[in-house]
Amino acid sequence: MYSNLIIDLMQIIMLTIGSVVVMITAAFKRDHAIVCGLTVFSLAAALLTFVFIQPVLPFEATELLLMDEYSLFFSNLIIVGAIGIALLAYPYFQTHNIQNEEFYILLMTATLGAVVLACSNHFVALLLGMEMLGVSMYAMIAYPVHATTVAKFPLEAGIKYLIMSALTTGITLFGIALVYAYIGTLGFDEIPAALDAAGELGPVFVVGVLMIVAGAAFKLSLVPFHIWTPDVYEGAPVPVTAYLATVSKAAMLAVTMRLLLASNALEFNAVIAVLTVMAAASMIIGNLLAVMQENVKRIFAYSSIAHLGYLLVIVIAAASVARPLSVEAMSFYMLAYFVMSLSGFAVISAISNSEKELDTLADFRGLFWRNSWLSVVLITVLLSLAGIPLTAGFIGKFYIFTTGVEGELWFLLTMLIVGSAIGLYYYLRLIYTMLQPADITGDDTAAAAMPVGVHVVMAAMTLAIIYLGVYPTPMINTLQGLAGAF
């Protein structure tokens, strides 16, 4: 019994041990390379424990956490993302000559929080995970604030994220309190029974759920809770932006999906209505605002708003289509989006460092002819974001259309097509910029000196995008397996 419990929580335990080890090492030996290497090593060790966890699934590890194929998939994804980001962070912070070891401690604790989120089956675990992730993120966003030369505006971004995040945590907590007041339970899967027992449905429960959804929507940067996104994306150091775009979103979406499905909250018309408005608004506004940006990080920020809107279509469809299909679709799209974002930010990171970030459209002019490897990676990412065949993004889009058609969500599908059409414009603009003749030279010196780690991240992610796009069957089989439990 207890041995299974320990095995099941192995990833979480390993991450905790890893954070402590990294912290102690940093206290005794301040060496960037050692600390970074140790971080990657602990993350990899935590990742590999999935071999032991897999046979004993599913398992309810205490009331708070539910380990099943679904949570394991997202935990693995999160840890892989964290490894990638640690590899990007090393060259980036090499130029940052004061105390860059603590960054990795924060990275470890944030990852721990994200994994807890992905496994949580209880409001307490949800809140714990969210806060652990959130608090670490504040510090990570504002990390280079004491450096003499700062590429962007980390302090402003950090404060912005802190205030908005604290506010929404408050709202979420209030929502949890309302739900608890109405049905008297905090476990996700106890909610349907408790709802039945509570009898007539009062608006209190729905309001509570909506407040929790609002909290999640903030982390997922869905319209109208998206206002922080572009500024924080731009102001934060590139690896942290990558973390925000990938790990933070994947963890939050995983738990939101589980909460909505386990609690049957999608049976309420009010919840569907709110989600539909958020999805449509995110797809249109996200894409429209992206058109006007001149900064690639901001373009990615707005594009992430739009993509989370697309993902929300799948979540809404879960109300009317077979649940396993929608879970499968959501997991695939999230995986695809995760890989694309990480790859895209890896390219920006490759030509940036903590003192100077090359992230405006002008910096990318002629990149195809100056450094074709970087631009091929980025073009693959952009085509995948646009949903062109041969890439993971296409299979993801295909999944959205499939669930949308089965759920007969014609309005949202129309918005999706309109949104994607607008989206094409700015993806193509960036591609076109890279294809223009190179009339500036010498600005991408950072890329020449970039260590092997960044290349590994870019190559692995690009291969993943193409592999998932050309032969998705193995991954589909895995996802079908994990979605069967819903």
Place this chain on the structure above:
Amino acid sequence: MILVWLITILFIGGIGAWLAEKSNPELPRYIALATLLLDLFLVMLMLFAPGMLGLDPLEQADLGQPGEWLVLFSADWIPRFGVSFIFGADGLGLLLIALTVFLGLMSLGSAWNEIKDRTGFFYFNLLWTLAGVIGVFTALDLFLFFFFWEVMLIPMYFIIAIWGHENKEYAAMKFFIFTQVSGMLMLLAILMLVFFHYQDTANITFSYFDLLGTNIPEGAAFWVMLGFFIAFATKLPAVPFHNWLPDAHSQAPTPGSVILAGILLKTGAYGLIRFTIPLFPETSSAFAPTAMTLGVISILYTAKVAFGQNDLKRLIAYTSVSHMGFVLLGVYAWTAQAVQGAVMTMLAHGFSAAALFMLAGGLQHRIHTRAMDQMGGLWGVAPKMGFMAVFFTVAAVGMPGLGNFIGEFLVLIGSFRISVAAAAAAAIGMVVAAVYSLIVIQKVFHGENKNNLVVKDLTFVEMFCFGLMMIGLLWMGMYPQSMLNMSEPTLRSLGVLFFN
């Protein structure tokens, strides 16, 4: 398997050309030539000696699917969604594949001396576009079809965006967005079709053969059909979706225009013949009057717009839309003569439009302008070019004895049976065609050479290409039966109305 090879050879050749640029910038074009010749050889074998490839025309019935298939290949791809690799070629498919490979060689000929920079990436894109087009002409799984539909789009975008003329960014983006958005509508329609089929049979499949005859609920059928129609009508293009074409054509480099006009437009017509009408026979016949009206409007309206152009390439682009109007009219008349005429128009227009764009591109390459008011009297300095221009213009106008005449004439006969008014109005289009075509000859080649332009006459490579296309058009005009015989079984199996 042979069809998979046709496509794979082009994909591999493309990558080879890209890699070869590093060692020698002259090398990619020879690699592209070798790749295309190899494909041409295989296509010729399929056309004239299928036995040598192990294809027995007599065993067609054994291929297990309705239709007159010469080759069928199928393998699993994504079993989860019933997606598989199904490639097939019948008479119609083979004709179009042959057209694709042949015009691929022509566009290579026009690129031979024109494309000087970044040759590797250029030929990569050229070959990948052709691979996508052959995929479109052979794919019989709707997912696979959509896949190739998009594959041919991106390399074309690169060709326009990198090697295009002064306003290339705008043109390339317009081309991409029009095609991609209409493609997304088609994807939505495909998924709806699959979904309705699934509701009926509890079987998820994208196979063309399984989806034929799907029972679609009353209200939805029209919308599903419309999704396909818009995608194909945008590619064709037909008014009101034709807007991207003049920009794309005038800004694309010559080889790009050749492929666009010669081949890419035909994928739209092919889609209508192969997919839209057979998949939705009833809805399509209810929609036919609208589509035929759009066809007639395309013929007349764009002919008038063409007449008002000063930009030579824009003018030819508009005439393309006008000729494609005949195709739309013929396809939706859905009688034997009309559809045969549409197929002949597709083939013949492929040749004549490709040749005209090569001439226009050649002129621009020599005198750096496309404005016709800057030209004049060029016959005196470039008589070979003048002769070719007259020949292909006359062909496009529909001179008896050349391919275009057969096509348009058959379309008119065939649609006359269905709608006298549409046929009569379309016939006016043939008269107008003479006006806008001859004005080109007058403005460019006749008159006096007021700017004292010195134009180098056609080179050997160009003469060779034009010569081949002349022979092709003459063949089509003199002995069209050879092609009609090939496409007839296909059209019969697709349910075209044969009255005899």
